[in-house]
Amino acid sequence: MKTKEDTLLTKDLLTHENIHSNLTVPHLVEKILSRDEGVLTSTGAVSATTGEYTGRSPKDKYIVRDDTSEDVDWGETNQPIDEASFDQLLKKVTTYLHSKDELFRFQGFAGADENYRLPIQVINEYAWHNLFSRQLFITPTESELTEHQPEFTVISAPTFKADPEVDGTNSEVFVLISFKKRIVLIGGTEYAGEIKKSIFSVMNYLLPKRDVLSMHCSANIGQEGDVALFFGLSGTGKTTLSADPYRRLIGDDEHGWSPNGVFNIEGGCYAKCINLSKKKEPQIYHAIRFGSVLENVVLDKGSRNPDYDDTSLTENTRAAYPLENINNIVSPSVAGHPNTIIFLTADASGTLPPISKLTKEQAMYHFLSGYTSKLAGTERGVTMPQATFSACFGAPFLPLAPSTYAEMLGEKIDQYNSNVFLVNTGWTGGPYGTGERIKLSYTRAMVHAALEGELNNIETVTDSIFGLAAPMHVPGVPDEVLVPSNTWSDKEAYKMEAQSLAMKFHENFQQFTQASEAIHNAGPIYKG
Known part of the structure; x- marks a missing residue:
């Protein structure tokens, strides 16, 4: 007190x-x-800059x-x-x-x-x-x-x-x-x-x-009342993928999962708006209006139109707006227990499958691992993607031991029979600098298929290095995209890059000594 x-x-x-x-x-x-302190933009939003510090410290x-x-x-x-x-x-x-x-x-x-x-x-x-x-x-x-x-x-x-x-x-x-x-x-x-x-x-x-699991995730709900959670660090697509015109938004970043169900911790959204466009992300684009706050977004001096492609101040450009600026939201921001849980990662190595269905043990392994590539601008000094492991997809914000949150999640997956998927929104055809970012339209199609239950019984192929079961067919996605090695012209380079990432997983997971043998064995097959 x-x-x-x-x-x-x-x-x-x-x-x-x-x-x-x-x-x-x-x-x-x-x-x-x-x-x-700021200026008014052509959209009616306030625009402010933050000087030297354009990300968390x-x-x-x-x-x-x-x-x-x-x-x-x-x-x-x-x-x-x-x-x-x-x-x-x-x-x-x-x-x-x-x-x-x-x-x-x-x-x-x-x-x-x-x-x-x-x-x-x-x-x-x-x-x-x-x-x-x-x-x-x-x-x-x-x-x-x-x-x-x-x-x-x-x-x-x-x-x-x-x-x-x-x-x-x-x-x-x-x-x-x-x-x-x-x-x-x-x-x-x-x-x-x-x-x-x-x-x-x-x-x-x-x-x-x-007895409430606090989570770094976005959440939405379908027309049939099915609830989905999207875990992932900044820049992996939580805000983008949860803002779905066919599903109502519960919240875009922070939630609690209580014995009653899921609830939003916040009353607004803090969206990354680098390369934001009306075509790709219409809900976010139109949400930025009077009362919203643009952070470190460059404006045209004459028209004061935001230039969302300009990274001269930082790549961590942001927009803060209230939930009610999104048309299809849940109000109040509470819902039932999740049917589907999606772990998002932006893999800069270009070797993880774009989507794979996880077993209970794999879900716990990847939740504790929290792998992604830290994207430029989200923290001071980060200018290129860096492979990182952030326990529970939110280690910087967890005062308690990661096992506290992981054990609670495992219990809830069991209790409510939630399906868990690992979705890679990162690179394909090669690593960052050589390959290209997986098309957002493909990711949306894969997420849609997962939420609709279309991947529950579909034919899969198990990756020989990561042990992940990737679907062989997803509506709206070319088959070759679903298997990463198929998108690389240099197969040997792919193998070396994948093995390198697998070793990073194993090295990182050594810290979780309390995890069961089954969870340890749910990681990559390749062990060097």
């Missing part, structure tokens, strides 16, 4: 003579424009180590920081923000299921960050707002820079989470995604303690 001093510091910010609480979207847009994220956080899985992902350092920075940031002409406050919720939602408040230095928060979290009704009591507070001061030698941080940037004091403290970075992901980390700590 918060101490009296911590509560007073937060309340001190709330007594700022010019703190604006729960401004409407039009009022926030006016503030953003009058304060020169994982090396600058810390969790306060105290008597309430000892069950945290400490390490490179969850770096500890002591209470004294946190207290010192909290006082500095509070004093700093109190000197500002204006502050902005949003009160809302994380979690669409009223039984599991977390009341939060976000205090921002920037008006555009406050609009971002309003669009990404769940806005309360007027009656809910009158009774709103925040249980977690995010304080964001992007222009306050830490002094590493004095403050105990790695750099001028800091993202600190105190579960004891129920405060997230962010400074030194203007990248708005830190606000969203810090609360996701909080939910990943709190929900499992209430």
Whole structure:
């Protein structure tokens, strides 16, 4: 629980003579424009840039180590920081923000299921960050707002820079989470995604303690009420593939799976919009309108039309918009138990099958592995795709041990008989730089077939290196695309690349010593 001093510091910010609480979207847009924080685009969205930091700063994220956080899985992902350092920075940031002409406050919720939602408040230095928060979290009704009591507070001061030698941080940037004091403290970075992901980390700590599996995934529901989950790291296609005109969207990035079913943690979408086009992704394209926030998207100076193909600022261009900007959504964002689970990976080696149906053991293996190629721009310093393994497809946001989430998922797959597929949205015909990205139309056709049950009893071929059962035929997809080796002109090069990736899987999985022998054996067949 918060101490009296911590509560007073937060309340001190709330007594700022010019703190604006729960401004409407039009009022926030006016503030953003009058304060020169951003400009209005031809679509009616606000466009802002984030300067040096155009992605998350994982090396600058810390969790306060105290008597309430000892069950945290400490390490490179969850770096500890002591209470004294946190207290010192909290006082500095509070004093700093109190000197500002204006502050902005949003009160809302994380979690669409009223039984599991977390009341939060976000205090921002920037008006555009406050609009971002309003669009990404769940806005309360007027009656809910009158009774709103925040249980977690995010304080964001992007222009306050830490002094590493004095403050105990790695750099001028800091993202600190105190579960004891129920405060997230962010400074030194203007990248708005830190606000969203810090609360996701909080939910990943709190929900499992209430028998709810927190998940880095998108979710939608079909006309017959069938629910699908899409797991995957940033850039693998969660937002794109879940925004299906024939299915209603539950949410695009963060969900909980409770004994009652699935619910969205957020109230909006944070979509990557690099190479966004009306033809390929019409729902996302048309969702970016008044009230939306474009982040690091280059505009034509004359028309102010967004140029979604321009990567001069970053490849991690983003759009934040409320769920209601998508036509076919579920409201409220809750649904039943998943029928289909899809693991998405963007394999830069070009050797994984575009789609394969997983056994229960393979599902647990690939969930714990969380393989993908980290795409350019999602983190500072990443300029080329890099092979990476992120447990549960979301390791940067998991305060608890990966086995906690994996065991819960395994139990739910068994309980609800969910079908699980591994879908590769990455490269074919060769690795990155030689091959080409699998066509989105092909991926959509494969996902559609999986959701409709068309792949449950179809003829498959088992990959000799990865042991994955790939369908030999999928409607709308050329047969040769389904078997990766068929798309490579140099078969020996394919074999070497595939074997190299298989070894990376085995090396990574050595850390999961608690996994059963059956799960260990569900990985690639090739073992060197």
